[in-house]
Amino acid sequence: MNTQLIKSLADAKLLSDTITNTGEDLQLASPWYVKILLAFSGWLAASFMLGFLGSLFSRFYRNTPLLIGLGATLIIGAFFLLRNKKANEFLEHLALAISLAGQALLLVASFNTLKYQDPQTIWLLVGLVQLPLAIFMPNFVHRVFSAFLATIAFASSLYYFQESISGIIIYSAIIMLITALIWLNEFNLPKHLETLQAIGYGLVLALITIKGTNIFMHTDIWSIRVGSLQHSQWFQPWMGELLLSTITLFVVWKLLQKSHPKPTTKATILALGGALVLTLLSMQAQGLMTGVMIVLLGFSASNRVLIGLGVIALLFFISSYYYLLQNTLLDKSITLLILGITLIIGRFIMLKLLPEETTMEGAL
Amino acid sequence: MPQNHRKELSQLIQSGVIPSENTDQALLVSNVTPDNHSWKNFLSNLLLWLGVVALSSSVMFFIAYNWNDLGRFAKFGLVEALIAASVFIYWKTSKKDSTVSHAKQKTTRLIGQASLLAASLLLGVLLAFYGQTYQTGADTWQLFFTWCVLIIPWTVIARFPALWIVWLALLNLSLVIYLETFKGVFGFIFYSEMSLLWALAIVNGIALIAWELLENRFKWLSESWAIRIIALAAGTPMTFLVIESIFDRSASFLLPTLIWVAGMIAIYMVYRKLKPDLFMLAMACLSGISVILSFAGKVLFKGFRGDMGTFLLLTILVIALGGASAVWLKKVHKEQTLERKQT
Numbered sequence: 001m002n003t004q005l006i007k008s009l010a011d012a013k014l015l016s017d018t019i020t021n022t023g024e025d026l027q028l029a030s031p032w033y034v035k036i037l038l039a040f041s042g043w044l045a046a047s048f049m050l051g052f053l054g055s056l057f058s059r060f061y062r063n064t065p066l067l068i069g070l071g072a073t074l075i076i077g078a079f080f081l082l083r084n085k086k087a088n089e090f091l092e093h094l095a096l097a098i099s100l101a102g103q104a105l106l107l108v109a110s111f112n113t114l115k116y117q118d119p120q121t122i123w124l125l126v127g128l129v130q131l132p133l134a135i136f137m138p139n140f141v142h143r144v145f146s147a148f149l150a151t152i153a154f155a156s157s158l159y160y161f162q163e164s165i166s167g168i169i170i171y172s173a174i175i176m177l178i179t180a181l182i183w184l185n186e187f188n189l190p191k192h193l194e195t196l197q198a199i200g201y202g203l204v205l206a207l208i209t210i211k212g213t214n215i216f217m218h219t220d221i222w223s224i225r226v227g228s229l230q231h232s233q234w235f236q237p238w239m240g241e242l243l244l245s246t247i248t249l250f251v252v253w254k255l256l257q258k259s260h261p262k263p264t265t266k267a268t269i270l271a272l273g274g275a276l277v278l279t280l281l282s283m284q285a286q287g288l289m290t291g292v293m294i295v296l297l298g299f300s301a302s303n304r305v306l307i308g309l310g311v312i313a314l315l316f317f318i319s320s321y322y323y324l325l326q327n328t329l330l331d332k333s334i335t336l337l338i339l340g341i342t343l344i345i346g347r348f349i350m351l352k353l354l355p356e357e358t359t360m361e362g363a364l
Numbered sequence: 365m366p367q368n369h370r371k372e373l374s375q376l377i378q379s380g381v382i383p384s385e386n387t388d389q390a391l392l393v394s395n396v397t398p399d400n401h402s403w404k405n406f407l408s409n410l411l412l413w414l415g416v417v418a419l420s421s422s423v424m425f426f427i428a429y430n431w432n433d434l435g436r437f438a439k440f441g442l443v444e445a446l447i448a449a450s451v452f453i454y455w456k457t458s459k460k461d462s463t464v465s466h467a468k469q470k471t472t473r474l475i476g477q478a479s480l481l482a483a484s485l486l487l488g489v490l491l492a493f494y495g496q497t498y499q500t501g502a503d504t505w506q507l508f509f510t511w512c513v514l515i516i517p518w519t520v521i522a523r524f525p526a527l528w529i530v531w532l533a534l535l536n537l538s539l540v541i542y543l544e545t546f547k548g549v550f551g552f553i554f555y556s557e558m559s560l561l562w563a564l565a566i567v568n569g570i571a572l573i574a575w576e577l578l579e580n581r582f583k584w585l586s587e588s589w590a591i592r593i594i595a596l597a598a599g600t601p602m603t604f605l606v607i608e609s610i611f612d613r614s615a616s617f618l619l620p621t622l623i624w625v626a627g628m629i630a631i632y633m634v635y636r637k638l639k640p641d642l643f644m645l646a647m648a649c650l651s652g653i654s655v656i657l658s659f660a661g662k663v664l665f666k667g668f669r670g671d672m673g674t675f676l677l678l679t680i681l682v683i684a685l686g687g688a689s690a691v692w693l694k695k696v697h698k699e700q701t702l703e704r705k706q707t
Binding site: 005008009012014015016029030031033034036037038040041042044045048049051052054055056088089090092093094097187188190191193194197258259260261263292295299300301302303308314318322328329330332333334336337339340341343344346347350351354 | 369371373374377380383384388391392395403404411422423672679684687693697
C-alpha cells in the first residue's frame with residue numbers, strides 16, 4: 001500500500017480509529033488483463049470439460065431432466081468452490097470451468113425442450129439463469145460475464161417478443177440508468193464494492209454491444225427474421241431517446257453535486273445547458289450519448305478501464321452509424337456537421353466563460 | 365489525470381479502513397475524484413476530439429453519399445479546402461510562443477495534432493473520391509497503401525502516437541487486402557494461407573522493436589497503450605502461425621516455432637527485467653497457453669482418438685497452465701508494486 005496515500009489520508013483524519021491495519025496486508029487486486037487471462041482459460045477449460053461430459057453421458061444427451069440436474073449441480077458446486085475464501089488460482093479456474101460447463105448443459109436442456117422455434121423463451125431463460133449468477137456468484141470474472149450475458153439475453157428476448165427495435169431503445173436507456181447509478185455509487189456500499197464494479201463492467205460491455213454495434217438495428221444476427229424494422233404502437237423510438245436525455249441530465253447533475261468545491265452557478269448552468277444541447281443534437285445519432293456518458297463516469301472516478309471502454313464505444317458508434325439504414329448518408333453527414341461545430345463552439349465557450357481560476361465542474 | 369490511487373482506495377474502503385462517512389472526502393484527498401481543474405482540462409480535450417472526429421466523419425459521409433446535385437469539382441474543392449484548412453491550423457499552432465503559459469502551449473499543441481489527424485483522415489477521403497470519379501482501375505490495397513505513404517510526412521512532424529497507430533493500421537489494412545487479392549501469386553514462396561500471418565507478424569514485430577528502441581530518444585513515444593496495441597498486432601498473428609503449423613502437416617513447423625520461442629524469450633527479458641510491463645507478460649502467457657494446448661491436443665487426439673480421457677487431460681492441463689500463469693503474474697505484480705513504492 002502506498003505510504004504517501006496512507007499518510008495523506010491519516011493527516012486528513014479519514015482513517016478509522018479502531019482499525020490499526022492500514023492496508024499493509026491487503027491483497028492486491030489483479031489488473032484487468034490478468035482477469036482476461038483467467039476468463040480465457042476458464043472458457044477453454046469449460047469447453048474441454050463439456051467434451052468430457054459429452055463423451056461420458058453421450059447416451060443421455062436427450063434426457064432433459066438429467067441435463068438440468070447435472071447442470072444445476074455443477075453451478076452450485078462452482079458456487080461453493082468460489083465461496084471458499086482460501087481457494088487458490090487453480091480452484092478458481094476449475095470453478096469457472098465447472099460453472100460454464102453447467103450453464104452450457106442447461107442451455108442444451110432448454111434447446112431440447114423448446115427447439116429452435118422459440119428463441120424469445122430460450123433467451124429469457126438464459127437471462128433468468130444469468131441474473132442471479134451475476135448477483136450471487138462470488139467471483140469478479142464470473143459476475144462480469146453473467147451481467148453481460150443477462151443484459152444481452154433479455155434484450156434478445158424482448159426483440160423477438162416485440163419484433164421491433166423500439167423496446168430495445170427504451171430497454172438500453174434503462175440499462176444506461178442502472179449502469180450510471182452503479183458507477184456513481186460504487187464506493188457507497190463498501191461490502192458490495194467488488195460486486196457493483198463487476199456488474200458495472202458487464203453492463204457497460206453489454207451497452208457497447210447493443211448500442212455500438214447494429215445487432216438489433218438492421219439485420220438479425222441469427223438471420224431468423226431479417227428486416228423486421230418496424231416500430232410498435234406503444235413504444236416509439238423518441239421515448240427511448242427522451243429517457244436517455246433525461247438520464248444524461250441526471251448524471252451530469254449528480255456529477256456536479258459530487259464535485260468539491262461546489263461549482264459556481266455559471267458553471268452549473270453551462271454544464272446542464274451543454275448537456276441538454278448535446279443530447280438534443282444526438283437524438284439523431286443515437287449511441288453517441290451512451291459513449292460520452294461511459295467516458296464521463298469513468299473520468300469521475302479516475303477509472304481508466306471505463307474511459308477506455310467509453311472511447312471504444314464511441315469508435316464503434318461512428319462506424320456502425322455509417323451502416324445504419326434509417327437515415328441517408330446526407331442526413332447523417334449534416335447531423336455530424338452540426339454536432340462537430342457545436343462541440344468545437346461549446347469548447348470555445350467553456351474556455352472563455354470559465355478561465356483558470358474559476359471553479360467549475362462537469363461543464364459539457 | 366493526476367496519479368491514480370483508485371485501486372488502493374477501493375481496497376481501503378472495502379476493508380473498512382476508511383469509514384463510510386469519510387468516503388467522499390477520501391476520494392477527493394487521493395485525487396480519485398478529479399478536482400475542478402482536471403475536469404476542465406478533460407472536458408476541453410474531449411470536446412476537441414469529439415468535434416474533430418464528428419467533422420471529419422461528416423465529410424466522409426457526405427462524399428460517400430454521392431450527391432448528384434453537387435458537381436465533382438465542387439466536391440474535390442470541398443475536401444481539398446478542408447485539408448488545406450487543417451494544415452493551416454497546424455501551421456498556425458506549431459509556432460512557438462514563449463510568452464504564453466505552459467498549459468496554453470499544451471492546448472495549442474493538442475489542437476495542432478488534432479488538425480493533422482483530421483487532415484490525414486480527409487486525405488483518405490480525397491483519394492477514395494479520386495479513384496471513384498476517374499475510375500483509375502487501382503486495386504483497393506493501392507488506395508490504402510498510397511494513403512499510408514502520403515501521410516508519412518504529417519505523421520513524422522505531428523509527434524503524436526495516435527497518428528502513428530492510424531498509419532500502422534493503414535499499412536496493415538493494405539497488406540491484408542493485397543495478400544487477399546494476390547495470395548495465389550506468392551503461394552510458391554510462402555505457404556499461401558500463412559503468408560498473411562507472416563506478413564502481419566513481421567511488419568508489426570518490426571514496428572514494435574522500432575518503437576521500443578526509439579522510445580528513449582523521443583519521450584512522446586512513451587504511451588503504453590500504443591505499444592500494447594502494436595505488441596498485440598504482432599503477437600496475435602505469430603501465435604496463430606505456430607498453431608496453424610502444429611495442425612497443418614504441409615506447413616513448416618520449425619521456423620515459426622523457433623521465432624515464437626525467441627519472441628517469448630525476448631518478451632520475458634524486456635518486459636520482466638528491462639522495462640517491467642505486466643500486460644505484455646500476461647499476453648505472452650495467453651499465447652503460451654494457446655500454443656502448448658494446441659500441441660498437447662494434437663498429440664493426445666492422435667494417440668487416444670479423442671476419447672473422454674483426452675478431454676479430461678486437456679481440461680486439467682488448461683487449469684494447471686492458467687492457474688500457474690495467474691500465480692506467477694500476481695507474484696510479479698506484487699514485486700513491481702513494491703519496487704515502484706521504493707523508487
